[in-house]
Amino acid sequence: MADLDFFVDVVVSGTVLGVGQTDSPDDVARTLGDAFVESRTRAAMRRDYGLVEFSWGRWPGSSRWQATGFTVQAHRLASITVTEALVHRYGPFGRHPRFTQLNAELDRLGFYLQEITDQTGADYRRYWLAESRISLLVATTAYQEMIDAGDVWSISAPHPPEHVAAGKLGRQRQAVKDGLVHLFQLDEQQRWQWLDRRQPALHERTNWWLYLLLLIDQHLGDQSHRRADWAELKLWLLRQGQARAVFTEAESAEKLAYFAGDMRRAGVESVVLPSADDIVRACLDALPAGLNEVAMLDDQRDLSGLDRTQMRHSRQAKNLVNAAQWHLDAVQDAGLAAQLREWIDIKPRLV
Missing domain, CATH: 1.25.40 (Serine Threonine Protein Phosphatase 5, Tetratricopeptide repeat)
Structure with missing residues (x-):
């Protein structure tokens, strides 16, 4: 599955086509293009590319945007058109990725997701990969005929070890x-x-x-x-x-x-x-x-x-x-x- 390669790449690298956790708005635009919806305040900015959202912040008095992370909104796949840069690289995107398939491919490559779900009975299971500081949400129940139990809901980064430690203590x-x-x-x-x-x-x-x-x-x-x-x-x-x-x-x-x-x-x-x-x-x-x-x-x-x-x-x-x-x-x-x-x-x- 070509689009499964995309999700594997995001999890392993902690980036989308090489950008995400530390890159400027211009860097992301050069990679994914300018077909985004932007929302901005003095201190924060978000650009929505449909499947992926990127965010930045800046200190008071500074004009420089600092990356604060990105989220791959996998649950949107049934209702959006995937950005051309991603289709060009990976081919057509299909249905929502199944966690079992994604996890099996990661396991084959030698990457082992750690479950960090912090509450019982939650609608999602949360998993973490330390090497790339990404967090996956996996649906435990179906949602409005849009997503099935066991589908990947989203992948986001960065999710630093400090936050994982808080849950473990x-x-x-x-x-x-x-x-x-x-x-x-x-x-x-x-x-x-x-x-x-x-x-x-x-x-x-x-x-x-x-x-x-x-x-x-x-x-x-x-x-x-x-x-x-x-x-x-x-x-x-x-x-x-x-x-x-x-x-x-x-x-x-x-x-x-x-x-x-x-x-x-x-x-x-x-x-x-x-x-x-x-x-x-x-x-x-x-x-x-x-x-x-x-x-x-x-x-x-x-x-x-x-x-x-x-x-x-x-x-x-x-x-x-x-x-x-x-x-x-x-x-x-x-x-x-x-x-x-x-x-x-x-x-x-x-x-």
Whole structure:
């Protein structure tokens, strides 16, 4: 099924024809064309291409749109005309994709969806793929003769691990919230001691840290008058997370790159953030393969020619380049900037 290839590509790559999670409105328009319906406010914009919707946001005082994600509205297939760029690439689209077929193909390629449904008796089952940060909704009941139980309702991205961690912690979430308020009031030595005392069991540790960072992000958005204090705490925790081996080198570099970029765009200047050079260097140092070794594709339908390690390394490289490129304009080292540009040039061919 040609259109099944489209859904496989979206799930594995976390993009639509290579664009989605980090691309500008112009980038998306160059790929999918200008046949969209747009809704816009000063701070948010959405473009609806029928089967796919893309969204962006921007900080107060900024003119630059930052991608906030996309959703493939698979349930619309019975009532829309699919964008020509997608038909040209994949051929005619048929009925709604069946989850069993999609999951079987992903399994064959070595990608295993994790169910993260957060409530019993829900109308949908939710699944997640960590490598691409996508979330799938699968209908559990038929809907108005438009979709059957077991059909894929939608695929959206990004769905970061912090949000998955929140669901996994369950009843522990309130304890983490209470602890964060206390941690915020401590000096550095007391924070070390607090972390030493509070570390959960090894199998719960990563989710505990991820949820802690998610709570800080919420405070950063809600309490502008204390934003610098919360930013300082998050920077400290990111460094502690790497020092304590909670996060890998790649995860730490990527998280720090996005955090520093967000803080600079928000105008938080009182926190001593790493330089653009240090951030980009950390991202490039964490790449799992070199330019001449990383797996690249001329067509996403060549995925079957790669093993899972090649796909995972290519995807990880794409994530790191996405994070690093936000800092390119501020890099002082010309050689480092040139190295990053080489990776940006090949990024569309990464998985």
